[in-house]
Amino acid sequence: VKTIEGQLNAQGVKIAIVAARFNDFIVDRLISGATDYFVRHGGSEDNLTLVRLPGAFELPIAAQKLARSGDYDGVVVLGAVIRGATPHFDYVCNECAKGVAQASMETGVPMGFGLLTCDSLDQAIERAGSKGGNKGVEAASALLETIRVLEQI
């Protein structure tokens, strides 16, 4: 059986991070997590581009344009949507998820989906670097592994 798996080695990998400013108190922790993960797995800060957008709804269009540029091996998408704070929670989350998936498929560029969709600020805090882990780290790790798998196919 031939098995294709990705090594978590970021050397030479060029990624962009698109991150929402909305709930920046949370998103900032996701950015730190993703950046720290990338660098500690051999990535260079020179190969890391950070793009800030107003909110989750704007993330897909930026991810698409970065992917289309051909300058990046992958894109990490970071944001935090908190249900209690917004009446249109489902639309923002669904459109962001659909948009990122579409941008990734259309361009063939892998994207790590690090959008927190929480019912409360407490839940978001738990998943932004406390007892629930860090969604930014998870998204960066998933992206790196996928980049390494795709290059072998």
Ligand SMILES: O=c1[nH]c(NC[C@H](O)[C@H](O)[C@H](O)CO)c([N+](=O)[O-])c(=O)[nH]1
């Ligand atoms: O990233 C977020 N954007 C949110 N809304 C803004 C949206 O993403 C767009 O920026 C806005 O609709 C303008 O296009 C949020 N809420 O509405 O609560 C949220 O929790 N998180």
